[in-house]
Amino acid sequence: MASITSHSPQETFQLGQRLAAGLRPGDVLALEGDLGAGKTQFTKGLAAGLGVEADVTSPTFTLVHEYPGGRLPLFHIDLYRLEDAEEVLGIGLDDYLDGDGVTVIEWADKFAALMPPGVRWIRFRVGEGDDREIAL
Ligand SMILES: Nc1ncnc2c1ncn2[C@@H]1O[C@H](COP(=O)(O)OP(=O)(O)OP(=O)(O)O)[C@@H](O)[C@H]1O
Ligand SMILES: [Mg+2]
Numbered sequence: 568m569a570s571i572t573s574h575s576p577q578e579t580f581q582l583g584q585r586l587a588a589g590l591r592p593g594d595v596l597a598l599e600g601d602l603g604a605g606k607t608q609f610t611k612g613l614a615a616g617l618g619v620e621a622d623v624t625s626p627t628f629t630l631v632h633e634y635p636g637g638r639l640p641l642f643h644i645d646l647y648r649l650e651d652a653e654e655v656l657g658i659g660l661d662d663y664l665d666g667d668g669v670t671v672i673e674w675a676d677k678f679a680a681l682m683p684p685g686v687r688w689i690r691f692r693v694g695e696g697d698d699r700e701i702a703l
Pocket of ligand 1: 573574575576577578579600601602603604605606607608609625647673696697698699
């Protein structure tokens, strides 16, 4: 597992942007890490790398944001506020996972059992100052 230290929001954005180049239809990225660790920032870069032009914002309250229009559709999900598996399935998780887009899931570790085979985990750790340890 490769671990990278990002020293700024820009570096985390660029990491997402670079990673987007290798994404394929149906890929699922499970993001784990504390509040403010950089999961959304990373997803903004990923969206930019896919060619999504819309402004990517945190789906904390709306739970899912869909971004068509890039090289692949991007589905951005945040499970922070959800309490049980029934709720998670209620937002249509399986439809996103089975689709031909790229699904990025913040706080995926809360519902690790619902992640599909082949999911790629990306773990964020807050370090000193603006440092973020990102394990891919
Ligand atoms: N190296 C870094 N990488 C990413 N973000 C950084 C970095 N250094 C500082 N930051 C700041 O940390 C915050 C990261 O916020 P972000 O919304 O991406 O976190 P998050 O992991 O999605 O949190 P949440 O669990 O609340 O959704 C931003 O305010 C950003 O400016
Ligand atoms: Mg977030």
